[in-house]
Amino acid sequence: MYLYRLNSTLNSFLLVTVLFLFSSCRNSQEHKNLSQTLPEIDKKNAFALIEEIVAIGPRPSHSQNAAHTANYIARKCEEFGYQPKLDTWIEKTADGTKTFRNVYTEVNGNGDKFIILGSHYDTKMIPSVPDFAGANDSGSSTALVLEIMRVLNKSPWTGPTIRFAFFDGEEAIHSYTDNDGLHGSKKMAKDLKESGEYLNCKAMILLDMIGDADLTITLSPDDSNSLIQHVLRIAEQQNRRDYFSFFLHGVIIDDHVPFKLIGIPALNIIDFKYGPNNSYWHTSLDTIDKLSPDSLEIVGNIVLQLLFEL
Template sequence: MSSKVKSRDRAYAWALAALSFVMAINTGFIQAAEPAAFSGERAMELLIEQTSMGPRTPGSVGNLELRELIITKARQSGLKVQTHIFTSEMPLGNSPVELCNVIVSAGPEGSGAGPRLWLGAHFDTRPISDKDPDILLREKPLVGANDGASGVAVLLHLMELLAQKAPAVGVDLLFFDGEDSGINGSPNTYCIGSQRLASTLGDFSNPLSGLQCEGLILLDMIGDRDLLIPMEGYSARNAPAFTEKVFKRATDLGLSAFSTSVGPSVYDDHVPFLQQGIPAVDLIDFQFPHWHTTADIPENCSAASLYQVGTLVTDLVYNR
């Protein structure tokens, strides 16, 4: 082989190396631009992290700890975070308690950016286990693995995805406080945080004031191992187009936990928004045998269920 051929070979080899380097950069760039797929396992870790804080009853150490975790995680993810703080009497207690809704925002802002998508979950837990089969346990607070932590876990993991890739349209994650301290039979004594947030949307100091919103998707009790989410009654009747859009997307994605039959009507954090004329859908599996008992623990939840709901909302965030 002549030296001329060798140098041509070397030049060819260098060109090939340079080309593969460019391809590697391009491939890396494409991977970075694509949001990572929603991981049910990661969401399950975030669910367990919450329950390890103990009960998150309004005003408790656990509640404050989780509030701080949400705020810190949002800041570390480079997302905008705002708090909506007020003091309220609690139906199941005497003294007034400071409640705090946390609002985490991603994507473009401003009038030209189009209507935003709101995703919500309550981060507080119920102070009593009043449905527990053991009467001696009914005064105990619960850790709310499904009723509280499941929806929050999906939103916390979504924050991690939003940190990797901003959505084309604005998204606000609403973490509600004071949802689950109500008295049975008196719906208005529940959902104190969302009631205050929704009823003051016209106030300048409200973090959601003046925002155009396509709708609110509420996640509550979505970690049940045996997950089946029908169309919640208030959502189906008061926001039929938005509800159908969300459930159609679940069908298109082949997510088997969703059913287009209409299920029970549940007074939940979406109702105060429906009352303000904002489309809202509650994704909830109300057939949870451990609801408001001391057995609402991680062992009765599953990563596969969190994956179903997380995959749906991630798709709706990035592909409106």
């Protein structure tokens, strides 16, 4: 994940736009019949999944550990009653030719449209931190998508079809360019575009860095306004609105961007305030002791409701 700084004029414009949309869109959307009792996140189980992912070790793309992680995710999918698909491909990158692996699977629901819920699973290659744990980035979101899948498959699902996507190659080696970073999400978006399936994709929801014990979700004003309104409304209903704020210091480049570029409404649910001045991000301090099962529960239950209502 990367931050692109905006100039202050654009910042003010975005802030004004967001405030306007807040005042005009509230309650404008029809709610679905919420007769299904939604399952709830088991925060202990979600946290145990992070422990297992972190135990694999650093998992930069093209490493043996990245392959192990892809296999681990596929095994968990099977354990939770899903049929995983492994998409493996080779790409020329800014850092040489590399093998990447996306894992994805689906739960069938109502209608002919689908939603993507995604997380990356690779970790940033940081030469000065050879044992980089990546507990929050990307252990937390990978674990939470798996836990959402687990609870969602315990009873018949009456929401929309959901594709659960685990992306490789989110992290850039040098800086985000056409051949550096977002490899997995770019590949999936390209395939959806080529097959025409993107026309049936209603929304892309991305989770990233959502395990911080000091949870502060920083939504991007440049993401889909209707998805922003929707997630905030649910947060309010669940008395969790205080955990949400806006990131007004620039544009966040993350795995939702390739989907936005092909016209799919997208939302990045990310906590980009990780430690004092974001100092735990991409450092040796991104360890599991900074995370809390409660944060996984808060975000997970909001996302479950969002998936159901979309």
